Amino acid sequence: MSDPCIDISEEDGVRYLHFGSEWVQGAMRLRRPVDLELEYTRDMMAGLLLREGFSAEAQWPKRILLIGLGAGSLTKFCYWKLPQARVTTVEISEEVWTAASALFKLPPEDLRLSIVIGDGVEYMQRPSPKYDYILVDGYDEDAKVGLLDSLPFYQACWARLNDGGILATNLFGRAQKYAAPLKRLGEAFEGRSLALPPCASGNVVALATRGTPVALSGEELKARAVQLKASTGLDLRPLLKRMPAGAGLQL
Structure with a gap:
């Protein structure tokens, strides 16, 4: 894969990352750089509603893996808002990592944050720790994902999740x-x-789980969304409103 042509634009206080096309690869509101600006990125964190105790006290999730860095929105959110978690992000392009660091306030690596420059598909084949939450959001300049959407890759994700682990992927x-x-x-x-209900942008986020089944009523989801907003500032109640009235989730 060749390195993307990186373009930066700004409008109404929001900075955007593009790969030489109209497709937005990431965004950051300049006054709130850790918030998840794009709707689909908020949907990517919906897995936090599926397990109880997304807090430092509960120690879940302990390990998070992200495939695809983009503007670093999800990496920053996981790093700053889930302080109990160790975060690993795999990004195929060093130029994307440079842009995220210089222009989108990506924090430097430390004991809790690791940035791996490499192919996400290949990374999943390596022996390494298992994860509680895997987020897959790797698109090229033509909005294609390649082998990140393949049965062997999804099987590798399943194998790399702990019991009770969750996968979120931007389809x-x-x-x-x-x-x-x-x-x-x-x-x-x-x-x-x-699959969660489509975003206004057309993106659809899918969730998948391993191990402990999930069965939550609509009221339980609402209660957890309120708790999540209180602890992280992330408001997933608009996502719940896009679902059928009173609908729960079973996985």
Whole structure:
């Protein structure tokens, strides 16, 4: 994969990252650099609603893996808002990492944050620790994901999750189909997957779980969303409003 052509734009107090095309690869509100500006990135954190105790006291999640850095939005959120977690981000382009560090306030590596420059598919084949939460958001300048959407890759994700672990993946961009990726994901996770309602941008985030089943009512989801907002500032109540009235989640 060649290095992307990186473009930066700003509008109404928001800085955007592009890979030489109209597709937005990341965004940061200058006055709130740790907040998740794009709707789909907020959806990517919906897995926090599925397990009780997303707090430093509860020590979950302890290990988070992100495939794809972009502007660093998800990496920053996990690092700053989930202080109990060790965060590893795999990014194929060193130029993207440089841009995120220089222009999007990505924190430097330390004992809790590790940035790996390499291919996410290859990384998943290496022996390494298991994770509680894996987030996959790796797109090129043409909004294509390559082998990050393949049955072997999803199977590798399943193998790298702890019991009770959660995968969140950004399935597609505007005007693309997601039925086939969702089928592959379900096959790898023994049917334990679902797609969240589409964002206004057209992105669809899918969740998948390993181990402990999840069965939450609509009221339980609302209560957890309130707790999550109080502890991290992330408001997932708009996501719940996009779901059918009173709908829960089973995974």
